[in-house]
Amino acid sequence: xxxxxAKDLLRRGVxxxxxxxxxxxxxxxxxxxxxxxxxxxxxxxxxxxATGVHSTQFEIHDDKVGLYKPVLEIVSxxxxxxxxKTGKVIVKVAGVCxxxxxxxxxxxxxxxxxxxxxxxxxxxxxHLSESEMxxxxxxxxxxxxxxxxALQSAAGGRVFSYGYWAxxxxxxxxxxxxxxxxxxxxxxxxxxxxxxxxxxxxxALYTGNDDNIVVDLLTEYEFTHDxxxxxxHFDGGLLGHYSCWTKSAVEIYERCAAARASGTVDxxxxxxxAKVTDMNAAIFDPSHAYAGCISGIHEVLRRxxxxxxxxxxxxxxxxxxGQADEISRVCAAYPELVDDAFIxxxxxxxxxxx
Numbered sequence: 001x002x003x004x005x006a007k008d009l010l011r012r013g014v015x016x017x018x019x020x021x022x023x024x025x026x027x028x029x030x031x032x033x034x035x036x037x038x039x040x041x042x043x044x045x046x047x048x049x050a051t052g053v054h055s056t057q058f059e060i061h062d063d064k065v066g067l068y069k070p071v072l073e074i075v076s077x078x079x080x081x082x083x084x085k086t087g088k089v090i091v092k093v094a095g096v097c098x099x100x101x102x103x104x105x106x107x108x109x110x111x112x113x114x115x116x117x118x119x120x121x122x123x124x125x126x127h128l129s130e131s132e133m134x135x136x137x138x139x140x141x142x143x144x145x146x147x148x149x150a151l152q153s154a155a156g157g158r159v160f161s162y163g164y165w166a167x168x169x170x171x172x173x174x175x176x177x178x179x180x181x182x183x184x185x186x187x188x189x190x191x192x193x194x195x196x197x198x199x200x201x202x203x204a205l206y207t208g209n210d211d212n213i214v215v216d217l218l219t220e221y222e223f224t225h226d227x228x229x230x231x232x233h234f235d236g237g238l239l240g241h242y243s244c245w246t247k248s249a250v251e252i253y254e255r256c257a258a259a260r261a262s263g264t265v266d267x268x269x270x271x272x273x274a275k276v277t278d279m280n281a282a283i284f285d286p287s288h289a290y291a292g293c294i295s296g297i298h299e300v301l302r303r304x305x306x307x308x309x310x311x312x313x314x315x316x317x318x319x320x321x322g323q324a325d326e327i328s329r330v331c332a333a334y335p336e337l338v339d340d341a342f343i344x345x346x347x348x349x350x351x352x353x354x
Contacts, residue, residue, distance in 0.1 A: 002083075002089055003116065005089045006089050006090075006091050006092070006116040007116065007145070007175070009047060009048070009089060009091050010048070010091050010116065010117060010145075010175055010176060010204060010236075011175065011176075011202065011204050011235070012204070012235060013204055013206070013234075013235025013236030013257075014046075014047025014048040014091055014236045015045070015046055015047050015048070015236060015237055015242060015249060015250055015253045016046065016047065016048035016049060016050050016091065016093065016206070016236060016237065016238040016239075016242065017041045017046050017049060017050070017239070017242040017243040017246055017249075018050045018051075018053045018054065018055040018056070018238060018239060018240045018242065018243055019037060019038070019041070019049060019050065019051040019053075019055060019056055019071075019075065019243055020037065020055050020056060020243050020294070020297050020298060020301065020307070021034075021056045021057050021060060021067070021071065021312070021313070022034040022036075022037060022307055022308075023309075023311045023312065023313070024308065024309075024311070025308070025309055025311060027311055027312075027313060029067055029070055029071070030307075030308065031070075031074060032351075032354045033306065033307055033308060034071065034074050034075075035074060035078055035354055036306055036347075036350055036351060036354060037243075037301070037306055037307075038074070038075060038078035038079070038082075039078065039082075039350035040246065040306055040343065040346075040347075040350060041243075041246050042078070042079070042082045042090065043346060043350065044246040044247035044249075044250055044339065044342070045246075045247065045250035046090070046242070046246060046250065047090065047091060047236070048090060048091030048092070048093060048236075048238070049075055049079060049090060049091070049092060049093065050093040050094075050095065050119055050238050051071055051072060051075045051093070051094060051095065052068055052071060052072055052094045052095035052096070052106075052110075053093075053095035053119055053121075054095070054121075054151070054155050054240065054294075055240040055243055055294060055297060056071060056095065057294060057312060057313050057314075057317075058095075058097060058121070058123060058156070059313040059314060060313065061095075061097045061098065061102075061106070065313060067313075068106070068109075069109060069113075072094055072109070072110065072113050072115070073113060075092070076092060076113045076114050076115065079092055080114070091116050091117070092114060092115040092116045092117075093115065093116065093117050093118065093119055093147060093238070094106070094107075094109075094110035094113075094115045094117075094118050094119070095118070095119045095121060096110065096118040096119065096120050096121065096140065097121045097123060097124070098124070099125065099136070100135070100136040100139050100140070103120065103136060103139075103140050104139055104140055104143060106118070107140045107143040107144050108143055108144075110144060111143060111144045115144070116144075116145065117144060117145040117146065117147050117175050117176070118140065118144050118145075118146060118147065119147045119149050119178060119238070120136075120137060120140060120146050120147065120148060120149055121149050121151060121156075122149060122151055122157055122158060122160075123151055123155070123156035123157060124156060126158055130160060130161065130163075130164045133160075133164070134164070134167055134168060134171070137168065137171055137174070138171055141171055141172065141173035141174060142173070144173075145173050145174075145175040146171070146173055146174050146175065147174075147175060147176040147177065147178055147206070147238075148165075148168055148174060148176070148177040148178065149177075149178050149180065149208075150177065150178065150179050150180055150181045150186060150187075150190055150208070151180055151181070152180055152181050152182045152183070152290075153181075154182075154289055154290045155290065155293075157180075157181065159181070159186060161189075162189040162192070162193060165177075165189060165190050165193035165194070166193040166196075166197065168193070169193050169194050169197035169199055169200075169203055170197060170198065170199060174199070174202075174203060175202070175203065175204065176203060176204040176205065176206055176235075176236075177190055177194060177203065177204075177205055177206065178206045178207075178208040178238045179191070179205060179206065179207060179208055179209060179216075179234075180207075180208025180209055180210070181209070182209055182210070182211050182212075184212075187209060187212075187216075188221075190205075191205060191221045191232050191234075192221070192223050192232075194232055195221060195223050195230040195231065195232035196223060196225045196230050200230070200232065204235040204236060205232065205233070205234045205235055205236075206234065206235065206236045206237055206238040207234045207236075207237045207238075207239070208237075208238055208239055210239055210240060210241045210280045210284055211277055211280060211281075211284075211286070212273075212277065213237060213239065213241060213252075213273070213276055213277070213280070214252065214256060214269060214270075214272055214273035214276050214277075215270070215273050216234045216237075217234055217237065217253065217256035217257070217260070218256050218259060218260055218265050218269060218273075219233060219234070219260075220232075220233045220260060221233060233260060236253075237249075237253060240284070240293065240294075240297060241276075241279075241280050241283070241284070243297050243301075244283065244297050244300040244301055244304075244339075245279070245300070245337060245338050245339050246339060247339045247342045248336075248337045248338065248339055252272065252276065252337075255269065255272075256269065275333075275334050275337065276337070278330055278333070278334075279330045279334060279337060281326070281330075282296065282323070282326040282327045282329065282330045283296030283297055283299075283300060283327060284296060285320050285323055287320075288320040288321075288323075291320050292317075292318065292319050292320040292323045294312055294317055295310050295312065295317050295318050295319045295323075296319065296323055296327065298310035298311075298312070299319060299323075299324060299327055300327060300331075303327075304339070304340060304343045305343065305344075305347055306343065306347070
């Protein structure tokens with residue numbers, strides 16, 4: 001019953017934070033803070049959680065680091081507790097990396113831990129052909145439903161052809177695609193492939209375009225293929241941006257969904273879109289080729305008391321020059337879009353029993 005409900009929720013679309021990794025100053029796992037983050041996201045109204053993904057730091061997939069399984073266990077446990085308390089099903093997504101053998105091992109672990117789907121990263125596999133990448137997907141999809149991942153080049157992704165995405169959409173057990181190339185042309189290719197696929201109704205689209213979140217959620221795409229018209233829109237969002245300012249993001253997501261359903265987009269939503277992009281630029285650090293994107297998320301959460309520090313697995317990860325000032329600027333400019341009051345009111349309750 002729960003599995004079918006989660007599958008339906010994933011297809012219909014939910015807001016899904018891509019969780020950060022909470023570490024101590026010694027760069028060991030901070031279980032208390034990891035659980036605290038989860039309680040924030042779930043209380044804020046997130047409909048799903050993705051972990052073991054880029055925002056959680058791909059380094060945790062390295063056996064020498066040894067944090068992949070512990071993080072997945074903590075996240076799954078907190079979701080289970082929340083579901084038991086509220087009766088609300090939360091979609092669980094685990095990031096999966098590596099060649100076909102590693103991806104299959106991680107997918108099997110995710111399934112054993114109760115995850116509903118995996119986000120299959122293409123990172124680090126530029127030596128494989130598109131055909132080989134498709135075969136990797138088919139192997140993993142035999143284990144657990146797959147969410148495809150168009151990962152931007154700055155984070156280790158690559159550009160795939162329209163033909164690749166058309167073939168990808170025909171793979172049984174492909175449940176969704178996270179579209180995150182930060183590129184309008186590539187995004188258009190993916191949406192068109194999904195819209196004209198024979199499995200279109202089974203494939204949800206999730207925006208991962210942190211530079212275009214609101215507009216993605218508002219847009220209804222239309223394509224003509226073989227004389228027929230096809231329509232498709234983004235059903236949900238799976239974003240690093242959603243790992244901070246989450247309650248505000250839930251409210252924006254719901255406004256976008258209502259506007260798109262009504263067929264009328266108020267101009268104020270386009271102004272809001274620009275504000276959200278400005279905020280994202282502060283945390284994702286595009287002016288330094290996204291070098292501070294993970295540290296930027298951590299810095300917001302540190303200021304709010306949810307993380308103790310901004311430490312990452314790699315000591316090379318840090319805020320870029322001027323990034324802290326940019327974060328201060330956008331928080332002051334758009335106070336209605338930050339969650340400081342919500343967190344301050346609830347953090348003591350979330351911290352109980354930790």
